[in-house]
Structure formats: structure tokens, C-alpha cells
Amino acid sequence: MTHEKLTMAQALNRALRDAMAEDPSVLMFGEDVGPLGGVFRITDGLTAEFGEERCFDTPLAESGIVGLAVGMAMNGMRPVVEMQFDAFAYPAFEQVVSHVAKLRNRTRGAVTVPMVIRVPYAGGIGGVEHHCDSSESYYAHTPGLHVLAPANAADAYGLLREAIASPDPVVFLEPKKLYWSKEEVDLAAPVPGIGKAAVVREGTDATLIAYGPSVPTALEAAEVAAQDGRSLQVVDVRSIVPFDDATVCEAVRSTGRAVVVAEAVGFASVSSEIVARVTERCFHSLAAPIRRVTGFDIPFPPPKLEHFQLPGVDRILDAVDDLQWEDS
Amino acid sequence: MTRDPAALLPSAEPVMLIDPSGAPTGLADVPDDDTMLAAYGALVAARRLNDQAYALVRQGRLAVYPSSHGQEACQVAAAQVLGADDWLFPTYRDTVAAVTRGVDPVEVLVLLKGDWHSGYDPYRTKVAPQATPLATQLLHAVGVGYAAKLRGEPTVVMALCGDGATSEGDFHEALNFAAVFGVPVVFFVQNNEYAISVPLARQSVAPSLAHKGVGYGVPGERVDGNDVAALLAVLGGAVAKARAGEGPQLVEAHTYRMQAHTNADDATRYRQDDEVAAWVERDPLTRAEAYLRGRGALGDDQVTAYAAEADRMAAHVRDGLNRDVEPNPDDLFDFVYARRTPQLEEQAALVADELSREDAR
Incomplete structure (x- = not known):
């Protein structure tokens, strides 16, 4: 047991370093990921340690980056690519949707493309336009991809290691605003794997369901609610695809009330999918319709307005208050 | 520093080693008779396969078939210049190239029969799944080649696309990535004059498609796409340069799609019959046959034997496609x-x- 105080950024860096040290077929490439170490320093020191054949800068073209990764994965490598920002991943969309996600199915399992597409994502850092999108629904809507969103440093390390080892392609969404949050981590301690949600705070009155950047906000809301005498359970989805119906539904059944919290636009989204799934499975356990606290159905606002768009503690607690409590 | 573009420029005219009448042009040596006979045999099979597949569409056994009738020399040469450990990246129109490289035609046609999206194991023959989206596979070809290069393997990748695909962004990203990383890929553009109905003039006003290599530091060459001898020489030379570490190469073949885009297309809506007729005289199969007969390297008996072999292949295709597979x-x-x-x-x-x-x- 070696507990260390690490930021999520450092945990991700450690995961890449350990995976590259363990398996020579693991490569890291993208824009500015070489000597600079990435604009968020997630790849810091990897080129120096493993050489420029293992961690390298590419020309500035995202479709090229992902398409190159497809070919390298076809030919025995395990590429990890970085899309510099969420909205800058869109030029790669055709490669992701038409090839990364479909090659295994197209070839009846003959061609597999194990790769990780790392995407620094979501807002909360005062970023200007094109730097704050929550793009998870696009990927989650595409069969053939796994979609993960860690919310703490331990999961960032554990899930990234598992993503790199996975035989299936993974879109790995890294909440930018959590990159610098420090916590005690034991990197050797196993975390729940791909496909597993986790109850991160026990509670009995209602369940908050969140993932990625919204988990710390949900935990904060639960803390405030506790001071008001209301016991909120918090579930961290962790793995958007595959989705852990069992853990989420067991949690909701235990409280009978739920609020889904997500930063992304709410319409036709992961949050609406969660509401639909839980309602289909837990209808008779529900004391109230499931509420959602999501981003509004608008393009992500400029920095000075972004606090209106981000789910906050007050908005979450207002939604909780609306869950048809018998005493109110 | 400005690198001299002169070395990257293609020849002024497409390279032709055998003229449409079957006579050597004298521009350079024609490949030896054994190589030319092997190419001729593959051309006969190629034409037969195109005709057979077309017939199977009319009989309802194939949903559709994008024929390479008229482009068979490109198909055959692209496959025949490769070694066993090289890779071929075909498009939907390159059924014949995949078959020439050794994939069972029944397995290639699974896509168009509708049983599954792809019917062969790409690793067995090192032929990637046929790409339906345009130009996306060129980047995969670069990735396969780069992985091989990093491991020190002498693999060369032949990546096929058409004239229309040169307008796609991935075409440019693939050439640029391959050039920057020095990847041994031969980008082979079969310019057949049309992207479904849209003529070349609406895709590009570049001096030629081979000139596009200059922008990426990739040498380009142009070749008569209906002259299998020239194709074997030019593509073979490009493969040799790529294997020798000279980086990616771009080859444009000037050819013509004799039939419509697919059976679902009506080519009379966008091109004239006399335009098509002019290309009949440049047919790749009759040109190769005239050359070999002229040298006394091919006689009636052999012509009959090659035709019989092609008929056997066609019968195998019919048998395979007439067998219904119960979907699971x-x-x-x-x-x-x-x-x-x-x-x-x-x-x-x-x-x-x-x-x-x-x-x-």
C-alpha cells in the first residue's frame, strides 16, 4: 500500500507511463503530446522516457490521428491518442463512427482495433468557445465504443489502465476541471472495472446519479443536504457504455427517488437515457418522477456566462426538493 | 529551406509502354514475358469476374456491383506488384484487385450479396476490408505501414482510391501523415474520369492528380491505366522506392469506368456514347493480348486455356452465390x-x- 497525493492529471500520466513500460505495443500520439507533454501535461515526460517512436507529435489533423491509430491497431499496436479538446475531436468523427466502432463487427471479429481516444472534456475552466463541450452523447450513441468518464484520480488511473488493456476501443472522457484536484490515491488498489458504476456516498432519501465533472458537484450537494437533515445517496456512473443498470437501479430502488446530474445538453442525451432506463426498470419503486439537472439546450456559453450552464449545488437541491416528499 | 519540387513532379504524359495497338512504345523495357503472361491470365479472369458479377446482379443474387470493367489492368497490377507480406487496401470498386491477390471471390462478394459487411479474413491475404466511405482507408493504410516500420518490418502498403476520393480531407491527411513519418505506402489513384456522375473537372483543376503529391513532398507519377505493362513498371517501381525507405509514393492511373457507377446508376444521363466508344479502343485486355501475340508469346491454345480457367472461376462464383446462407x-x-x-x-x-x-x- 503506497498512498500518494496525486492530481487526476498526474494519475493519468502515471497510467500512461505504467502501461507503456509494461507493453511495448502501447503508443501515445496526438497534437503537442511530445516534448511539450500535452496542453494539460497529461503526457509529460513520456517522450523523454520512451523515445519519440513511442510518444510523438503528429500533424495537426484529428481525422488523421484517429485513422492512423486504426491502422496501427490493425497491425499489432495499442495506440492511445489525445484529442486536444472535446470540440476539436469532431474532424475525427467519421473515423470514430465508421471505423473505430465498426471494424470488429464488419469483419466478424477478425479485425479488432484496441485503442483509447482520450478527450479532455466539459466546462468549468473558463474556456472559450470550442473548449468546453460535453460530447459524450455522440459517442455513447455509437455501438462498438466503450465510453468512460472518471471523476477522481483513482478511477482515472484504474480505468485508463483498463481501457488501454481492453480489446475494444474506448473513448476516455477526462473532465478538465478535475485535472488539478488532488487526492490520496493508492495506485495499486483495484477500482471497479469497465461497465461498473459505484455508490460513492451512501444515503437513504434520494439518489443522485452523476458522472465525470458532475460527481464532485453531486457529492457537495449531498453534503449540504445532510446538514438540512436529508440523506442523499450518490452514484458515480463511471462507465457510460457499457452502462451498469444493475448498480444504478439497485441504488434507486433503495431510495425510491432520483435526480440525474449531467453537464451536457439535456435533450437526447446520456442523462435522458439514464432516466428512461431507470424508469423502465424501477417504475414501481419510484415515489416521484426522476428529475434531471443538466446543461440547457444551448451552445456552451462564453466564460462569463458558463456558471448558468453548469449544474450547481442549488439547482440540484431544488430538483431534490421537487421529488414529491410526503412531508412537504 | 525550400526543397526542390522538380523531383516530385510526374511525367508530362502518362507513362505508356504498350500502345493501344499492342506495339511497344520504346519508352522503357516491357516486363518479361512470364510477368506479362501472368498479368494477361489475371486480366482474363478479371474481365470474366466483372461480367459474372454484373450478370449475378441482374439475376438478383447480388444487391449491386460496382464494376471495374475497363480498369482491370489497374486492379491486376496493384495486386501483382506486392509481396506476400505487403498489404492491399481496396475500395468497393476493387473486388478484382482483392481476388487477384488471392481472396476467394465468393468471400469478397459477401458484402454485395448482403450476408455480412465483409466476408474474408483480412490477415490471411493481407487485404484490408473493402472501404465504402471514401479515402478513410488511406489513413488506415498509413497506420499499418507505420506500425510495420516501427517494428523494422519491410512491409509496403498499396492504398487504392478513385479520382473523387482525392477531394476528401482524409486523402490529404493520409498523404501528409505518410510523408511526415516516412511511411512506405503507395497511394494509387485510379482516375476513371467520374465520381458517379461528376466529371473530373468538378473534382480538381490541378495539372493532374499526381501533382497533388508536391504539396506534401510526395513524388507523383502518371501512368496509362489501360496498359498493364506500364502499370506493372510504374507501380512496381513505386513499391521498390517505398521499400527502400524513400517514403510514400503517389501514382495516378488514367483509365475509364466503362460501365455505370453500379447497376443502379444510369450513365447515359451524364455522358455520351461516343466518349465511351473512344475508350473501347484502349481496352486493357485486348492491348495485352495483341502485345503477347505479336511477340509469339501467346497462342490460341493458351488463350483458350486462360479462358477456360476463368470460366471455372466464374462457375465457382455462381455456385457460391447461389448457395443461400441461413442468417444467424x-x-x-x-x-x-x-x-x-x-x-x-x-x-x-x-x-x-x-x-x-x-x-x-
């Missing part, structure tokens, strides 16, 4: 991921339940 609904769910997700298990169970109720009826 489990296939819908088994290849999406390495293991079915819990959600896919539920959905597969739903289909199984539907089927069991149908059976009970």
Missing part, C-alpha cells in the same frame, strides 16, 4: 464488442424469444 441472428450481437454487454444480452434474448414464438406458431 446471434451474429447481430456477437461482434459489436469482444464480449456482449448486458444490454446486448437482453436484446439478443428478445430476438431469440421472437423466433421461438414464431417457431411455435
Whole structure:
């Protein structure tokens, strides 16, 4: 047991370093990921340690980056690519949707493309336009991809290691605003794997369901609610695809009330999918319709307005208050 | 520093070693008779396969067939210049190239028969799945080549696309990535004058498509796409340069799509019959035959023998496509991921339940 105080950024860096040290077929490439170490320093020191054949800068073209990764994965490598920002991943969309996600199915399992597409994502850092999108629904809507969103440093390390080892392609969404949050981590301690949600705070009155950047906000809301005498359970989805119906539904059944919290636009989204799934499975356990606290159905606002768009503690607690409590 | 572009420029005219009448042009040596006979045999098979597949569409055994009739020399040469450890990246129009490289034609046609999206194991013959989206596969070709290069393997990748695909962004990204990383890929553009209905003039006003290499530091060459001798020489030379570490190469073949885009297309809406007729005289098969006969390297007996062999292949194709394969609904769910997700298990169970109720009826 070696507990260390690490930021999520450092945990991700450690995961890449350990995976590259363990398996020579693991490569890291993208824009500015070489000597600079990435604009968020997630790849810091990897080129120096493993050489420029293992961690390298590419020309500035995202479709090229992902398409190159497809070919390298076809030919025995395990590429990890970085899309510099969420909205800058869109030029790669055709490669992701038409090839990364479909090659295994197209070839009846003959061609597999194990790769990780790392995407620094979501807002909360005062970023200007094109730097704050929550793009998870696009990927989650595409069969053939796994979609993960860690919310703490331990999961960032554990899930990234598992993503790199996975035989299936993974879109790995890294909440930018959590990159610098420090916590005690034991990197050797196993975390729940791909496909597993986790109850991160026990509670009995209602369940908050969140993932990625919204988990710390949900935990904060639960803390405030506790001071008001209301016991909120918090579930961290962790793995958007595959989705852990069992853990989420067991949690909701235990409280009978739920609020889904997500930063992304709410319409036709992961949050609406969660509401639909839980309602289909837990209808008779529900004391109230499931509420959602999501981003509004608008393009992500400029920095000075972004606090209106981000789910906050007050908005979450207002939604909780609306869950048809018998005493109110 | 400005690098001298002169070395990257293609020849002023497409390289032609045998003229349409079958006479050597004298520009350079024609490949030896054994190589030319092998190419001729493959051309006969190629034409037969195109004709057979076209007929199978009319009989309803194939959903559709994008024919390479008229482009067979490109198809044959692209496959024949490769070694066993090289890779071929074909498009939907390159059925014949895949077959020439050794894929069972029945397996290649699975896509168009509709049994599955792809019917062959790409690793067995090192032929990637046929690409339907345009130009996306060129980047995969660069990735396969780069992985091989990093491991020190002498693999060369032949990446095929058409004139229309040169307008796609991935064409440019692929050439640029390959050039920057020095990847041994031969980008082979079959310029057949049309992207479905849109003529070349609406794709590009570059001096030629081979000139596009200059912008990426990739040498370009132009070749008569109906002269199999020139194609073997030019593509063979490009493969040799790529293998020798000279980086990616771009080759443009000038050819013509003799038939419509697919059987579903009506070419009379966008081009004139006399334009098509002019290309009949440049047919790649009759040109190769005239050359070999002129040298006394090919006689009637051999022509008959090659035709008989092609007929046997066509019979194999008919047999294979006339056999109905019972679709297995489990296939819908088994290849999406390495293991079915819990959600896919539920959905597969739903289909199984539907089927069991149908059976009970």
C-alpha cells in the first residue's frame, strides 16, 4: 500500500507511463503530446522516457490521428491518442463512427482495433468557445465504443489502465476541471472495472446519479443536504457504455427517488437515457418522477456566462426538493 | 529551406509502354514475358469476374456491383506488384484487385450479396476490408505501414482510391501523415474520369492528380491505366522506392469506368456514347493480348486455356452465390464488442424469444 497525493492529471500520466513500460505495443500520439507533454501535461515526460517512436507529435489533423491509430491497431499496436479538446475531436468523427466502432463487427471479429481516444472534456475552466463541450452523447450513441468518464484520480488511473488493456476501443472522457484536484490515491488498489458504476456516498432519501465533472458537484450537494437533515445517496456512473443498470437501479430502488446530474445538453442525451432506463426498470419503486439537472439546450456559453450552464449545488437541491416528499 | 519540387513532379504524359495497338512504345523495357503472361491470365479472369458479377446482379443474387470493367489492368497490377507480406487496401470498386491477390471471390462478394459487411479474413491475404466511405482507408493504410516500420518490418502498403476520393480531407491527411513519418505506402489513384456522375473537372483543376503529391513532398507519377505493362513498371517501381525507405509514393492511373457507377446508376444521363466508344479502343485486355501475340508469346491454345480457367472461376462464383446462407441472428450481437454487454444480452434474448414464438406458431 503506497498512498500518494496525486492530481487526476498526474494519475493519468502515471497510467500512461505504467502501461507503456509494461507493453511495448502501447503508443501515445496526438497534437503537442511530445516534448511539450500535452496542453494539460497529461503526457509529460513520456517522450523523454520512451523515445519519440513511442510518444510523438503528429500533424495537426484529428481525422488523421484517429485513422492512423486504426491502422496501427490493425497491425499489432495499442495506440492511445489525445484529442486536444472535446470540440476539436469532431474532424475525427467519421473515423470514430465508421471505423473505430465498426471494424470488429464488419469483419466478424477478425479485425479488432484496441485503442483509447482520450478527450479532455466539459466546462468549468473558463474556456472559450470550442473548449468546453460535453460530447459524450455522440459517442455513447455509437455501438462498438466503450465510453468512460472518471471523476477522481483513482478511477482515472484504474480505468485508463483498463481501457488501454481492453480489446475494444474506448473513448476516455477526462473532465478538465478535475485535472488539478488532488487526492490520496493508492495506485495499486483495484477500482471497479469497465461497465461498473459505484455508490460513492451512501444515503437513504434520494439518489443522485452523476458522472465525470458532475460527481464532485453531486457529492457537495449531498453534503449540504445532510446538514438540512436529508440523506442523499450518490452514484458515480463511471462507465457510460457499457452502462451498469444493475448498480444504478439497485441504488434507486433503495431510495425510491432520483435526480440525474449531467453537464451536457439535456435533450437526447446520456442523462435522458439514464432516466428512461431507470424508469423502465424501477417504475414501481419510484415515489416521484426522476428529475434531471443538466446543461440547457444551448451552445456552451462564453466564460462569463458558463456558471448558468453548469449544474450547481442549488439547482440540484431544488430538483431534490421537487421529488414529491410526503412531508412537504 | 525550400526543397526542390522538380523531383516530385510526374511525367508530362502518362507513362505508356504498350500502345493501344499492342506495339511497344520504346519508352522503357516491357516486363518479361512470364510477368506479362501472368498479368494477361489475371486480366482474363478479371474481365470474366466483372461480367459474372454484373450478370449475378441482374439475376438478383447480388444487391449491386460496382464494376471495374475497363480498369482491370489497374486492379491486376496493384495486386501483382506486392509481396506476400505487403498489404492491399481496396475500395468497393476493387473486388478484382482483392481476388487477384488471392481472396476467394465468393468471400469478397459477401458484402454485395448482403450476408455480412465483409466476408474474408483480412490477415490471411493481407487485404484490408473493402472501404465504402471514401479515402478513410488511406489513413488506415498509413497506420499499418507505420506500425510495420516501427517494428523494422519491410512491409509496403498499396492504398487504392478513385479520382473523387482525392477531394476528401482524409486523402490529404493520409498523404501528409505518410510523408511526415516516412511511411512506405503507395497511394494509387485510379482516375476513371467520374465520381458517379461528376466529371473530373468538378473534382480538381490541378495539372493532374499526381501533382497533388508536391504539396506534401510526395513524388507523383502518371501512368496509362489501360496498359498493364506500364502499370506493372510504374507501380512496381513505386513499391521498390517505398521499400527502400524513400517514403510514400503517389501514382495516378488514367483509365475509364466503362460501365455505370453500379447497376443502379444510369450513365447515359451524364455522358455520351461516343466518349465511351473512344475508350473501347484502349481496352486493357485486348492491348495485352495483341502485345503477347505479336511477340509469339501467346497462342490460341493458351488463350483458350486462360479462358477456360476463368470460366471455372466464374462457375465457382455462381455456385457460391447461389448457395443461400441461413442468417444467424446471434451474429447481430456477437461482434459489436469482444464480449456482449448486458444490454446486448437482453436484446439478443428478445430476438431469440421472437423466433421461438414464431417457431411455435
